[in-house]
Amino acid sequence: MLSPKSTEIVRATLPAVGGAIGEITPLFYDRLFAAHPELLRDLFNRGNQANGSQRQALAGAIAAFATALVEHPEARPDAMLSRIAHKHASLGITPEQYPLVQKHLFAAIAEVLGDAVTAEVAAAWDEVYWLMANALIAIEARLYERAGTPDGDVWFPCRVVARLTETAEVATFLVRPLDGRPIPAARPGQYVSVQVELPDGARQIRQYSLSGHPDDALSFSVKRVTGTPDGEVSNHLHDHVGVGAVLTVSAPFGDVTLADGDSPVLLASAGIGCTPMTGMLSHLAATGSTRRVISVHADHSEATHAFREDLAQLTGKLPNAVAHVWYERPEGSWPAERTGRADFSRLDIPAGTTGYLCGPLPFLRSARAQLLTAGVAAADIHYEVFGPDLWLGEAG
Known part of the structure; x- marks a missing residue:
């Protein structure tokens, strides 16, 4: 729960921060990637960065969380946090990365809003950030524990054992762990992250829903993405990955899953x-x-x-x-x-x-x-x- 003093400051400054979030998030990402280019190369989706959709999503999450804190202080936006945490877990995000984000995000806020960011304003928004970050860290820790990867190392190499053509643009890949480990348990509706090495050396990651539940493999389906830009990973998978290839795959995650019961x-x-x-x-x-x-x-x-x-x-x-x-x-x-x-x-x-x-x-x-x-x-x-x-x- 946000402290009473910070609640009033955030409520008063939310219109200014919210109104400038479209300027803040591009500057944040520019600062982050300038200091850590490996994050854009190997973690963040370069296509979503190029078209701006990832930046819009971050802005929406920050604004929604801050708004929830001041408008509904008695409740926590668990649905939003769960969705973000599952995506983070599928990427192997660890607690050590949150201070890095905070550093560059707050530098961007200060640069855009200038003198309006007093010490009190900065402290209030820092409280917002760490309430969100610590909630995510706690949820992600539980997800890692449940997946049997308490250190956040969710990745394992898999061999493609079958490839099926669903349509001219959709292919299904069936993969099995190389090290002989059991097929990880998954709930209907979850996804896995897939990491591929592209010609320029980047190791880009995308999430793909599990499209079936065979007992002896993970099955995920990929649609070839064309447009501006074309999908780097989807096109690589379609053009270069066949039976026998090795892919790096994450444990299954995702919070939109079929609930048990007998209701319609x-x-x-x-x-x-x-x-x-x-x-x-x-x-x-x-x-x-x-x-x-x-x-x-x-x-x-x-x-x-x-x-x-x-x-x-x-x-x-x-x-x-x-x-x-x-x-x-x-x-x-x-x-x-x-x-x-x-x-x-x-x-x-x-x-x-x-x-x-x-x-x-x-x-x-x-x-x-x-x-x-x-x-x-x-x-x-x-x-x-x-x-x-x-x-x-x-x-x-």
Whole structure:
């Protein structure tokens, strides 16, 4: 809990800091990478740095946490902290890195706001930072302990034992640990980090959802990213990694996981967001679940729909499951009401349903709004974003 004195200072200065956060975060990253270029080379996503999305996500997290402290001092934003902590754990972030961030972040704040950052203001915001940092460190320590890596060394080498083509742009990689260790336990919906060495020597890291739950391998799926810039790691994996290759993989992490129980569930995805939903659906089928399951997927067309056959097969194995698919540009014969964007108003969503969402941010916003309208409780709607979470603190 923020001290009373700091609460008043942060409340008074939050508009100024929040208004300048767009200037503060680029300067922070510039300072950090100038002092430690190895972080950009081997830890931070260079693509997200180039397009600015990581900087936006950091700004949103800081502003959301500070706002929560002053507006709801009796509560801690655990959902936001959990999401960040899982991502940090998948990268092997350790407590020693937090003072480094604090140093360069506060130098950036002081440079942008100048004389407005008095000793009292700096002390108040330092308290905010360490409340957030220490909460994350504690959560990450528990995650490492649970993963059997208390020192934060979450990485292990794996050999690619199979590669499957899902669509022209999506490939699935099945990997096994080189050292013969057991396949790490994972909950349906989690992801692993994958580190690859690129031609320039950088060791870039990306997270990929586990798309199935085979007993003898980890299975994750990768969509080739094209644009400005192209996805460095996804294109490397597609173009250069086949059966027999060795990849460095993390233990599974991720807080958007399928909860146990017998209540109805709705699994909604768009595009490559179907990967964690396929993992959840395969778990339900493998365990012979009798839960009411509603699967919703939206895609450009049949050709771009990864795991299309899996969706039909897994749904068919469940006694109380149904699948609804919408295509923006159907290529074959498809009912007229399934053309366009996903329309949840057409679905029979029973009371007590828990929703799991994954896909691009516009889809998540639309799906969440439609589920709320349908009577699904806000607390029962969980979402996963691929890449920096620009919705952090907004969707709950």
